[in-house]
Amino acid sequence: MKYFVTVNGIAHEVDVVERLGELAVKVDGRELDLSYEEVDNLGQVALISGGRSWGVSIEGDEHEVSCNIAGHLYAVAIEDERERAAHAAEREATKGGGTVKSVMPGVVVKLLVQEGAAVEKGQPLLILEAMKMQNEIAAPAAGVVKALHVREREAVASGAKLVTLVAAP
Amino acid sequence: MKYFVTVNGIAHEVDVVERLGELAVKVDGRELDLSYEEVDNLGQVALISGGRSWGVSIEGDEHEVSCNIAGHLYAVAIEDERERAAHAAEREATKGGGTVKSVMPGVVVKLLVQEGAAVEKGQPLLILEAMKMQNEIAAPAAGVVKALHVREREAVASGAKLVTLVAAP
Amino acid sequence: MFKRILVANRGEIALRVIRTCREMGVEPVAIYSDVDRKALHVRMAHSAVALGGSTPRESYLDMDKVIAAAKASGSEAVHPGYGFLSERSAFARKVTEAGLVWIGPPPEAIEAMGDKITSRRNMKKAGVPVVPGLVDPVDDVERALAAAEEIGYPIAIKAAAGGGGKGIRLVRSKDEMATAFRTASGEALASFGDGRVYMERYVDEPRHIEVQVLFDKHGLGVHFGERECSIQRRHQKLIEEAPSVVVDDALRAKMGEIAVRAGAAVGYQNAGTVEFLYSKGEFYFLEMNTRLQVEHPVTEMVYGVDLVREQLRVAAGEPLGYTQGDVLAKKHGWSIEVRINAEDPFNGFVPSIGTIHNLRAPGGPWVRLDAALYRGMEVSLNYDPMLAKLIVWAPDRDAAIERMKRALAELNVGGVRTSAPAALLVLEEERFVRGQFDTHFLNHMDLATPRKGEDVLVAAASAIHRHLLMRRKALRTSDSSRAAWGTRSRASLSPYPAHVAGNGGGQ
């Protein structure tokens, strides 16, 4: 089975073959001789490959995973071929940025754009206050503001929709 | 409900009344105003009583519990009235020591008594080797050796019966 | 010594104070909000008083509730920690008026150092060097030009009512003044309703160096050398160390003497920190923090002193009992601290919340973890995002850096993102190792660079294994291990285009 794996923004192709219950894993064409053992049910993993040893701490869900390896963080996204195709279509549909969501609960201090406005990539859309800090939320891509989902002084939950952008006509 | 609670060998009487979902606990006639909260599912407890605060670590089963309070260990045995009556009968039946069991896996190095022998309290019954150490297993009470359940050089599991003693006739 | 004291704080600093109390035979009393009722500082205290409420305002910031808790618990003194009420002179006064001992400086000293203008005036008078500039703000371009001649270029213009770097303009020469003044003043008016600005010499390649001082109630004061805290972003410190690579014995003596003079000038008592801006051999007074500092442990490791113990001792009226010479004779080795904050350093340091479901603490020689972390802890937005402080000591700076890298490699805090990987990247930077940095260092670092090498392949391979295991387990019902493992919210892993502006206010 083929997977598309992004590690800290860099794409890798992973081939997985199950042989006699063991997984044979090829990353970017390089076959890894892996021993993967979960130490507990909290994400501690003992991994040995080609004589090297790693203590990996994993957390996340099926598709998005954080690996802590010797203190460094690797953010990993996983798609199989079917998912990749579906996501590609989705990305095409939301070209221009799609919907920006809040990653934390907070209060909208100020809206910096109006509906219908054209914005550039990186342009601040609004200021969200959380944990005594004001965070400027910027446009992930150039586009047009299709909808503002929040008002000033509104409290938002984590994951709440903030602004929807669409591709400029 | 009344309980008989032994803490490090000293017996205490505990009265428990459930009031509006909260437990009112009296130990040796003294009423404790308790707030008991489990921090995780591993036995960490936050306990507040009469303004005092404790971080208790608990482990064990329903009837035998170890409490670690600020580094000190409290071994607690709990019986309700029914269980106490049953256990008292049992103790009477096994007067003379009952059956001595192994608390650890090991190997029987030497038997020091024979069946039918009269033994005194504290008299070594056999030597059990575990973790590079030889442990003398002593008689918990005076009595007569009714049965030897193991032979020399036999490996025994934790909890295995070693010797049964009965009261001297 | 006190029999019992109230620890008017939460989190790691409450536990820090509780630990010293335990070692001194003093009974520490904890206070707690509703959300903190299972917190470690509560469980480790001798007694605990519920304040109710879940926000700081309803609990740890409520002066009357805190003082009532102190009285009800029979405490003789109050230790404020840092943050919360620690620098509120009104609180210090209320504590004293309630017949309790305040473990901190007199309220007058807090006030004298709490106000920018007042403290600047006091320091100038006491002969403490301050950044050349105007004491009073100006509201007129002509006066600005005249003042600039006296101060000398380059000059920084700051809004009088501002903070956190908003509306700061750099003016390199006379020609740039008029425009800069107008825009700065205009911005200040728009933002704060007050168009007046300060002018002071712009300090190039600034380093944040601070001196730990301690005064008893008998007029004696000593310093415990310096800490360098230049690795910061928006005045939030990330890595601190003691001593500083740019401070030699002579400079230490000079800065220390001036820091003690600064404290003496305001009648200081107890522990405090005098912050300096250092640039190219010169240093200027910034402000004095009139409380224990977050980064006090690096000083403790280098001087072998328990600063909380000293705070209690002098608050109880004991004399210092040692001289400046005694203190400096104990100086040995190097110490580094890394703050472990719940935040995502790869997305503009936005706060990260969640439940701590997994903890792997570093250990071994000269590794100290000051934390109040426990499995099951909820990290929310209610409180400061600092989860832990990791501190190491070693005979020299290079060894301390290597030890910190080793300790960070052992640490794992599962359930939230933390600042730890960013600190590791800093420690791996050659310029940091050579000691060549200033307060802009972290802002100019590219934290987003993906790491190369085998670890990337290992991450990919581990994730795939995990992915396949999850898929298999998803087919089964009621799998508790799956729930335990996947507590991390998916949202917090999404790339997040946030740029943090914020207004700092570091501790």
Next chain:
Amino acid sequence: MFKRILVANRGEIALRVIRTCREMGVEPVAIYSDVDRKALHVRMAHSAVALGGSTPRESYLDMDKVIAAAKASGSEAVHPGYGFLSERSAFARKVTEAGLVWIGPPPEAIEAMGDKITSRRNMKKAGVPVVPGLVDPVDDVERALAAAEEIGYPIAIKAAAGGGGKGIRLVRSKDEMATAFRTASGEALASFGDGRVYMERYVDEPRHIEVQVLFDKHGLGVHFGERECSIQRRHQKLIEEAPSVVVDDALRAKMGEIAVRAGAAVGYQNAGTVEFLYSKGEFYFLEMNTRLQVEHPVTEMVYGVDLVREQLRVAAGEPLGYTQGDVLAKKHGWSIEVRINAEDPFNGFVPSIGTIHNLRAPGGPWVRLDAALYRGMEVSLNYDPMLAKLIVWAPDRDAAIERMKRALAELNVGGVRTSAPAALLVLEEERFVRGQFDTHFLNHMDLATPRKGEDVLVAAASAIHRHLLMRRKALRTSDSSRAAWGTRSRASLSPYPAHVAGNGGGQ
């Protein structure tokens, strides 16, 4: 310096060596048995080689497997830790013959110190004081009586082939000699097939004091002062400290000088420990441990030295680089270590096994935890019962005792019984605090005394709450939390009438 070394051990000492390797930029290679494949020393290593097998004999004690692992992994040197193969001269030889560097003393030095009779002869020759007695065993009561006159009463008679205190007889005067000799000799013959006995002066109120030494490959040697390890039972140490209350600067210099002389007499290299029996101002050579000692951390804390780093440095051929004076100038404060063993101190210290399901590590100032513990670890009878070492430092002994009590109060290791509560009881004993103890101290302590006060009520009340919660939960099906909590076997909680005899062999 080496690029890569093999760490020929497991558990906390393997992790200890790995940590220093990481800090030095040396790649540590772990070895592991089947049961250790998820162990922390494996996960923290750079590389890992499977040895197969689950018993020590099949894995860590198999010289050929270990050397093959070193060769296969491209290691340049082998660090043996303590225990296992660390004092096998044959292994040291095999390592060297395989073209690898042995991080330890030359095999000849191991042999010279490994044999009781040989080492005693060597030491006498080198002017190192030994307990007055016979070098050769006697097999005849007349010769015993003659020798006794020379040695002086009281006299201890020991089986020549024995160990662990078996068959020792105390003879206070001439009249007791004949009977004592016959019974001791008879017992020795019965137990070991060898009726010969040693005779030596019986040392009253003995204290175990040892000196840490370090030699480079260029003939230079220094000592790092003493450790006192008198709190032990059956030669198993429980609490160690540095320095010792009975050693002043003059005695330290004298014992240190003699310890260095002892090492030099056998051509010692690398780190080692010379053990002395101390009694009333006099001290006698006991034996030399030709490896790193379990309790080395207390020396590290007091002298600010990483002894594993020094071991690697001198093994790589580097000169010491400092003098005896340099070392002693760094001596500061006091350090105590407590061994956390999986055993039940209230039932004759019988081993305790189980799964570590809960861990609460102590933290804060000057608390060091050397452990390879992790949640989910299986504690079996396969290996040494030592799970962790808890080490503290403080400016003086009283403060160190208070700090250790505080740290032990914070520690919780769930799933097995440990020696920690026994250590806490010792630290609370007034005689220990006053420094008045000898090696018999722990044997004479009543560990079973139930503690009084509120804690007992709290334990009872907590247990009742837990009991009722368990009963309610037992009614529900598939409750994972119940399983997680109740992993502790009931059997291990039963009162167990065991008296541990054993044969010691302390490290």
